[in-house]
Amino acid sequence: MxxxxxxxxxxxxxxxxxxxxxxxxxxxxxxxxxxxxxxxxxxxxxxxxxxxxxxxxxxxxxxxxxxxxxxxxxxxxxxxxxxxxxxxxxxxxxxxxxxxxxxxxxxxxxxxxxxxxxxxxxxxxxxxxxxxxxxxxxxxxxxxxxxxxxxxxxxxxxxxxxxxxxxAPPEAHRHTGRPLRIAIDPGHGGHDPGAQVGAIYEAAVMLGFARELTETLTRAGFEVVPTRTDDSFVPLEQRMTIARAGRADLFISLHADALPVGQAAGLSLYTWNQDADDRASRELAIRHDRDDLLSGVDLQGADDQVANVLMDLARMDTQPRSEAFAKFVVSELNKAGLAMHSRPIRGAAFSVLKSPDIPSVLVELGFLTDPGDRANLFDPAWRAQTAQAIARGIGAWAQDDAIRAGLSRR
Ligand SMILES: [Zn+2]
Incomplete structure (x- = not known):
């Protein structure tokens, strides 16, 4: 037989x-x-x-x-x-x-x-x-x-x-002794200006903040991988690809969106919400080169279903790390006495957060529609404090993450 x-x-x-x-x-x-x-x-x-x-x-x-x-x-x-x-x-x-x-x-x-x-x-x-x-x-x-x-x-x-x-497990690239590498992703750009209030464009404000944050992070000893450095349009998936190609350990997308006045104010952080629609994930698995999706995992000859299952697995590892990072940043912002949204950590199905292998958060620095937030975004002192709090959050997270990684290897 x-x-x-x-x-x-x-x-x-x-x-x-x-x-x-x-x-x-x-x-x-x-x-x-x-x-x-x-x-x-x-x-x-x-x-x-x-x-x-x-x-x-x-x-x-x-x-x-x-x-x-x-x-x-x-x-x-x-x-x-x-x-x-x-x-x-x-x-x-x-x-x-x-x-x-x-x-x-x-x-x-x-x-x-x-x-x-x-x-x-x-x-x-x-x-x-x-x-x-x-x-x-x-x-x-x-x-x-x-x-x-x-x-x-x-x-x-x-x-x-x-x-x-x-x-090679998806987390193989972490803690290799080199400086931590942070992908900084200023939202929008090019023909997509993002939120607009009068002559203020989210894309331009985020590019400016990204430059300051890059400086702060570099001074703190981190390496930065920018997803855009000028007013050009970069598709969401390409932003993740840039981060992955730059072997980023962490991905931070910067936004300051618009909501009707009075509905939202204050800084908040978003992590990927797994219960959200998974279409973006499927699209990714189909469209991207497979070895681009999960560094270290050989998917050659595997079918799309395998790619999806591996993405699920990798995200199970990555998701708690993203959430931990958001907590560390919020803690540092709190310590710095910076005003935050009443629910400072939330989940959402932002496609840009869907990297299966890089912990990713989206920082909503504030809402351009809120006068207080707008004033903050145009206040150099507020921007500097915020950038420093993010840098401290990254440092604290990285230490915690390294300890966890060490424990899991025992
Ligand atoms: Zn935005």
């Missing part, structure tokens, strides 16, 4: 949020795991959703084998000992389910399928309800026999496994 398989996913990255416990193997939480079928049972194969809650995120790969059709998931590594596969909720939906240690460093789950299937989505996300650990969710759907993707064979799929030394 020839066992055909299709290698669909190779996930190389482990987000940092649970690396601290890496010494212990991941374990399955059966209570919060299940197999669910979509739609009514009409005696035909139905789409299936497998959810496995595990104690920490692990690299895994998914593929199908034929004769009989089955889904194989190789994890590196889950300790399945003492966990009965037949106790999984929804187990009766498939002819058979087995799991266990496969070979040193790898565990395998094999799910016999009632027919040929294809992978719809594969996601590894933080466990639900703020619980520790990760949720692996695989959606598969029935396909015609001719669409059952088979390629290579089971053995070559195993030999294809990446060597651990070849795996």
């Amino acid at each position: 020839r066992w055909l398989c299709a290698l669909l996913l190779v996930l190389l990255a482990v987000p940092a949020w649970a690396q601290a416990e890496r010494s212990a193997l991941a374990r399955v939480d059966l209570v919060n795991s299940s197999l669910v079928a979509e739609g009514r049972d009409r005696g035909r194969p139905r789409p299936l959703e497998l959810e496995l809650t595990i104690s920490q995120p692990v690299p895994y790969r998914v593929y199908f084998l034929d004769g009989p059709p089955r889904l194989v998931v190789d994890f590196r590594e889950i300790d399945f000992a003492g966990t009965d596969a037949n106790a999984l909720r929804g187990r009766e939906l498939v002819p058979a389910l087995r799991w266990g240690r496969f070979r040193p460093g790898w565990s395998r789950m094999v799910m016999e399928l009632p027919g040929p299937y294809a992978l719809r989505t594969a996601v590894q996300a933080p466990a639900r309800g703020g619980a520790a650990g990760a949720l692996v969710r695989l959606d598969i759907e029935p396909v015609e026999a001719e669409d059952f993707v088979t390629r290579g064979n089971a053995l070559s799929a195993l030999w294809d496994l990446p060597k651990p030394s070849a795996i």
Whole structure:
């Protein structure tokens, strides 16, 4: 019998949020795991959703084998000992389910399928309800026999496994000993002037502030990667590409937008809101060169779905770092006695914050529509204090980030 398989996913990255416990193997939480079928049972194969809650995120790969059709998931590594596969909720939906240690460093789950299937989505996300650990969710759907993707064979799929030394996690570029590199992104520019109040243009005000901030940061020992240095239009995605090409450790977008008078005032920081529409992310994955998206992760030959899953994984690592950075900056602004928005840290689906691998924040320096904010933006002393507070925030964050990175490597 020839066992055909299709290698669909190779996930190389482990987000940092649970690396601290890496010494212990991941374990399955059966209570919060299940197999669910979509739609009514009409005696035909139905789409299936497998959810496995595990104690920490692990690299895994998914593929199908034929004769009989089955889904194989190789994890590196889950300790399945003492966990009965037949106790999984929804187990009766498939002819058979087995799991266990496969070979040193790898565990395998094999799910016999009632027919040929294809992978719809594969996601590894933080466990639900703020619980520790990760949720692996695989959606598969029935396909015609001719669409059952088979390629290579089971053995070559195993030999294809990446060597651990070849795996560079997305955070590999951090803490390399060189000065911290900050991408400074003055919003808007060129034919996009941003918010306008009278003769005041957000694009021009941000360019001016960016120059001052660049000076302050350089004096503080940081390196700056500017996304624009004149009044030219730079597309949002290109701004992220510039930051990545400059190997930036941190991305700061500068804005001072407009809202109806009286609705908003004060400085605030935005981080990416993961619950927001994910279209921008998909567009990015499709349009950008893949090796441009995630430095250090080889996506050649991978499909768009893999790119998306890897972006999710990398963002899981990056998102808490962005949020931590916002907190450090707000703390420094507070200490400097600078007036802030009543909710100084918020989330939003700003495309420019979507870099999966560079912690990113958007600083809304104020609202051009607010007279007080406008006065601040034109006050050299306020601008200097703000730039210095941001610089101190970067320094404090970098120290904290280095400590966390060190802890996660233990
Ligand atoms: Zn703006």
